[in-house]
Amino acid sequence: MEEVSFMLDITTDIQSLTTFRRRSGDFMKQLKKSKRPVVLTVKGRAAAVVQDAEAYQRLLDLAAGADANEGIRQGLVEARRQKGRLAREFFADFETRHGLRS
Numbered sequence: 001m002e003e004v005s006f007m008l009d010i011t012t013d014i015q016s017l018t019t020f021r022r023r024s025g026d027f028m029k030q031l032k033k034s035k036r037p038v039v040l041t042v043k044g045r046a047a048a049v050v051q052d053a054e055a056y057q058r059l060l061d062l063a064a065g066a067d068a069n070e071g072i073r074q075g076l077v078e079a080r081r082q083k084g085r086l087a088r089e090f091f092a093d094f095e096t097r098h099g100l101r102s
Helices: 017-022 024-034 053-080 087-097
Strands: 014-016 038-042 045-050
Touching: 014 017, 017 024, 017 038, 017 045, 024 038
Parallel strands: 014 038
Antiparallel strands: 038 045
16 A cells, blocks of 8 residues: 655645635645645635545544554553453353343
């Protein structure tokens, strides 16, 4: 997978909504080529972010991976502190609580 930079270039990546509306075709080409988001402003304040669909999907994938990694990290910390329990104990308790044991 190609490396994507998310550093903003304030000369090209921050634009007014009005400019974006007038030149949306140019912006779409820029988004596809650079893979960087564009911050749209209204009255000089950031109002929205527009991004190429592939770059957005990459962000979603990175966030999902980070979330999974954080879950694993927390699980390992709890295991070291001996705060967890065996899966078979958990499932036996779960089945009993929910009337799933035969």
